[in-house]
Amino acid sequence: xxxxxxxxxxxxxxxxxxxxxxxxxxxxxxxxxxxxxxxxxxxxxxxxxxxxxxxxxxxxxxxxxxxxxxxxxxxxxxxxxxxxxxxxxxxxxxxxxxxxxxxxxxxxxxxxxxxxxxxxxxxxxxxxxxxxxxxxxxxxxxxxxxxxxxxxxxxxxxxxxxxxxxxxxxxxxxxxxxxxxxxxxxxxxxxxxxxxxxxxxxxxxxxxxxxxxxxxxxxxxxxxxxxxxxxxxxxxxxxxxxxxxxxxxxxxxxxxxxxxxxxxxxxxxxxxxxxxxxxxxxxxxxxxxxxxxxxxxxxxxxxx
Amino acid sequence: xxxxxxxxxxxxxxxxxxxxxxxxxxxxxxxxxxxxxxxxxxxxxxxxxxxxxxxxxxxxxxxxxxxxxxxxxxxxxxxxxxxxxxxxxxxxxxxxxxxxxxxxxxxxxxxxxxxxxxxxxxxxxxxxxxxxxxxxxxxxxxxxxxxxxxxxxxxxxxxxxxxxxxxxxxxxxxxxxxxxxxxxxxxxxxxxxxxxxxxxxxxxxxxxxxxxxxxxxxxxxxxxxxxxxxxxxxxxxxxxxxxxxxxxxxxxxxxxxxxxxxxxxxxxxxxxxxxxxxxxxxxxxxxxxxxxxxxxxxxxxxxxxxxxxxxxxxxxxxxxxxxxxxxxxxxxxxxxxxxxxxxxxxxxxxxxxxxxxx
Numbered sequence: 001x002x003x004x005x006x007x008x009x010x011x012x013x014x015x016x017x018x019x020x021x022x023x024x025x026x027x028x029x030x031x032x033x034x035x036x037x038x039x040x041x042x043x044x045x046x047x048x049x050x051x052x053x054x055x056x057x058x059x060x061x062x063x064x065x066x067x068x069x070x071x072x073x074x075x076x077x078x079x080x081x082x083x084x085x086x087x088x089x090x091x092x093x094x095x096x097x098x099x100x101x102x103x104x105x106x107x108x109x110x111x112x113x114x115x116x117x118x119x120x121x122x123x124x125x126x127x128x129x130x131x132x133x134x135x136x137x138x139x140x141x142x143x144x145x146x147x148x149x150x151x152x153x154x155x156x157x158x159x160x161x162x163x164x165x166x167x168x169x170x171x172x173x174x175x176x177x178x179x180x181x182x183x184x185x186x187x188x189x190x191x192x193x194x195x196x197x198x199x200x201x202x203x204x205x206x207x208x209x210x211x212x213x214x215x216x217x218x219x220x221x222x223x224x225x226x227x228x229x230x231x232x233x234x235x236x237x238x239x240x241x242x243x244x245x246x247x248x249x250x251x252x253x254x255x256x257x258x259x260x261x262x263x264x265x266x267x268x269x270x271x272x273x274x275x276x277x278x279x280x281x282x283x284x285x286x287x288x289x290x291x292x293x294x295x296x297x298x299x300x301x302x303x304x
Numbered sequence: 305x306x307x308x309x310x311x312x313x314x315x316x317x318x319x320x321x322x323x324x325x326x327x328x329x330x331x332x333x334x335x336x337x338x339x340x341x342x343x344x345x346x347x348x349x350x351x352x353x354x355x356x357x358x359x360x361x362x363x364x365x366x367x368x369x370x371x372x373x374x375x376x377x378x379x380x381x382x383x384x385x386x387x388x389x390x391x392x393x394x395x396x397x398x399x400x401x402x403x404x405x406x407x408x409x410x411x412x413x414x415x416x417x418x419x420x421x422x423x424x425x426x427x428x429x430x431x432x433x434x435x436x437x438x439x440x441x442x443x444x445x446x447x448x449x450x451x452x453x454x455x456x457x458x459x460x461x462x463x464x465x466x467x468x469x470x471x472x473x474x475x476x477x478x479x480x481x482x483x484x485x486x487x488x489x490x491x492x493x494x495x496x497x498x499x500x501x502x503x504x505x506x507x508x509x510x511x512x513x514x515x516x517x518x519x520x521x522x523x524x525x526x527x528x529x530x531x532x533x534x535x536x537x538x539x540x541x542x543x544x545x546x547x548x549x550x551x552x553x554x555x556x557x558x559x560x561x562x563x564x565x566x567x568x569x570x571x572x573x574x575x576x577x578x579x580x581x582x583x584x585x586x587x588x589x590x591x592x593x594x595x596x597x598x599x600x601x602x603x604x605x606x607x608x609x610x611x612x613x614x615x616x617x618x619x620x621x622x623x624x625x626x627x628x629x630x631x632x633x634x635x636x637x638x639x640x641x642x643x644x645x646x647x648x649x650x651x652x653x654x655x656x657x658x659x660x661x662x
């Protein structure tokens with residue numbers, strides 16, 4: 001097991017290295033210059049460039065950047081003057097993570113339950129109803145669903161706050177909007193997976209033991225159905241916890257989502273690279289955890 | 305006599321609705337099982353063996369399969385009258401089954417120990433530790449090495465033979481009245497087959513159970529069964545004591561089955577015999593004898609009329625006066641060749657090999 005994990009960690013480190021390198025050079029390919037400004041004297045612009053080390057030749061910049069990365073330093077933001085990238089992430093990530101995690105936990109619970117229900121009532125009303133919902137959930141973008149929910153729940157019924165961050169009730173609507181895609185996706189894949197397991201021989205064995213249907217489903221079918229679902233989990237966790245630009249802008253949530261977009265329009269090199277590397281490390285770590293979890297669910301994958 | 309009857313299936317008709325039409329999988333089957341007896345239901349794939357026993361233990365999906373007629377009596381009680389939950393109390397408890405393929409019929413994500421304990425916990429409402437003791441006891445009985453350690457293993461960590469032993473243990477843990485074995489040796493290699501057959505024979509002595517064996521392997525039958533039912537296209541075509549069916553078969557289909565067994569005393573150069581043709585389409589079964597199309601002894605009457613059950617007495621004479629239980633216990637075959645008005649033909653199977661008919 002230790003060997004298996006250390007191998008996975010090595011691969012993860014290599015992934016992050018490639019990601020950091022690729023991002024570094026790609027960012028330099030973006031046309032434009034963050035310091036170019038008619039109102040600022042050229043001498044000042046040069047001084048600014050020198051402060052961020054952008055006057056040095058590219059290979060040297062790369063080495064400095066990678067060296068800092070090893071020390072865990074991501075540099076200073078260009079637009080948010082005086083703040084380090086680590087600072088920005090430390091402030092905004094917990095917000096996105098809290099919203100994302102809440103949304104994800106409910107999305108998994110609801111999605112998997114819906115999937116099981118669909119499979120049990122295959123071809124009957126609950127199945128059709130939930131499948132229509134799932135298709136809607138996948139097709140409806142958050143910028144459409146968000147305003148509709150805010151109009152109904154926030155403005156007309158006045159049961160939930162329209163925007164803001166801090167209270168638990170302010171989290172409900174963004175969590176729904178953020179999680180709907182995951183719910184829909186999970187419902188569909190869980191349904192397919194449960195149906196595939198229903199016809200497995202060992203389900204017949206379980207029924208032949210005289211187990212009631214609920215035990216057959218929960219003890220025999222459910223765990224086996226999770227096997228094809230688990231691998232998606234790493235990507236789901238990472239994408240939902242990193243914050244969504246649309247959802248966070250709509251509900252005025254001080255999360256990480258907007259920085260992903262803003263950093264690029266602002267040509268904030270250190271922030272772009274810092275966020276990308278952070279995302280990469282997080283994603284790779286989550287996938288690593290999911291790999292271990294996968295082994296717990298399916299003993300056949302466990303490596304001695 | 306009557307109280308010796310454990311399980312009785314009377315005129316069972318099972319059919320399935322499919323997109324092509326109604327498949328008449330079991331077309332009026334009658335058989336019985338006495339206490340402490342092993343019977344074998346023999347026939348090739350698709351003849352309705354598995355469907356008939358899965359109907360007995362209530363495993364057929366209610367969605368498209370249905371019992372159109374008949375009775376299934378377990379100690380005189382009709383199982384078809386029971387509700388689903390009443391039936392569930394018998395499943396795995398009084399009626400248990402060993403499936404064909406130990407590779408796919410065990411849950412890959414549960415330890416085998418848990419899987420063995422499951423029916424015992426379900427039906428006897430005992431604690432896990434009590435169930436574990438019972439499971440270890442059963443595993444010792446079936447002589448699985450290191451029962452404690454192997455209980456903690458997952459199916460993929462065990463060999464095929466061990467897995468089939470696990471299936472046997474799972475089926476026996478509740479001391480079932482009837483043990484169904486659905487081709488229990490088909491997925492195993494020959495040496496392991498012999499071990500499993502030996503195991504089941506010895507268990508029958510140790511555990512108070514009766515066995516219904518389903519197979520297409522006449523070798524397995526010879527080693528285990530007291531009586532044999534030969535099934536073809538959803539019907540019983542011949543029945544008799546093991547010895548009688550092996551030594552004095554009366555139905556051309558039985559002749560074919562027996563001739564298909566590879567023999568040591570045949571020349572290597574000879575091809576293995578197989579019955580030509582395929583079983584009939586059970587969506588539209590033939591009007592006459594279902595085997596007529598593949599039978600080289602078929603007469604005109606075979607294609608037009610269903611053959612009657614013709615009974616034989618101990619002296620191998622046709623006996624038309626039998627009825628009731630005497631008829632059910634006697635050797636019989638459904639074939640026009642045996643009719644008194646037909647010119648008698650003897651079967652092509654001659655006594656070869658040793659006296660056991662092996």
